[in-house]
Amino acid sequence: MPDSDPSRLLAQAGPRRGRPPLERWQPPLSGDIDIRIDRDGRWWHEGRPIEREALVQLFAGILRREADGGHYLVTPIEKWRITVEDAPLLAGPPERLDGPAGPRLRFTTSVGDVFDAGPQYPIEVEYRGDEPRPYLHVHHGLRARLTRAAFVELAGLAEPASLGGREVLGVYSDGAFFVLGPAGEGGEGGN
Incomplete structure (x- = not known):
């Protein structure tokens, strides 16, 4: 199974300077990653809350919703599906x-x-x-x-x-x- 380490995804996306061009990044689906955004907008990884606000901001910067209604963390070379209970x-x-x-x-x-x-x-x-x-x-x-x-x-x-x-x-x-x-x-x- 490919490595779905969240910190590696952020390294691929590069430093946040404005909004990344997610619309140009079209990698194939890499799979599902155990990240969930609950109804109150809290981010969770493997059942534990993500406490670092800077990390949440970085993840939010590489998040998109596609036509299938799914939410994905996207880098130039990987795309991971996450769970969103309502709105991210x-x-x-x-x-x-x-x-x-x-x-x-x-x-x-x-x-x-x-x-x-x-x-x-x-x-x-x-x-x-x-x-x-x-x-x-x-x-x-x-x-x-x-x-x-x-x-x-x-x-x-x-x-x-x-x-x-x-x-x-x-x-x-x-x-x-x-x-x-x-x-x-x-x-x-x-x-």
Whole structure:
């Protein structure tokens, strides 16, 4: 069986200087590696939490989600499948920036990456029963799940709109409108 040592994967990817070009790296699947990201965004290796934040940031820098829905750590010569329980990243409350083109909502992820919600990085809210699951689409097919505090803050910024004959609440960012949920039901974000 090939060596699936996480530190070797990071050495192959090289030092982190911005985002690596994962879209250009197309190695064959090397197999599965015992790395798991739990629903709370904590990283685990062989059943133990990865405590070093710098290591988590480096791994997050070589992580992508592919069309099959799987999450992979990718280097120029290897690709290892990992387990992600929900979304691999979390995003905290947005910073609202006002500019000539209107408002922009800036989010910082659990690994320190910054994204402005908009056409390139859309906000999407899925509902599982009555429970909203808000996400920010980020780089390399990944999603960051918005924390409860982030969603409550978004709900406070929500404006009513009519889309396709239905009344919704949503937010504007970078010229785009993102639906948070149906209008008139209250409780967006929950307590």
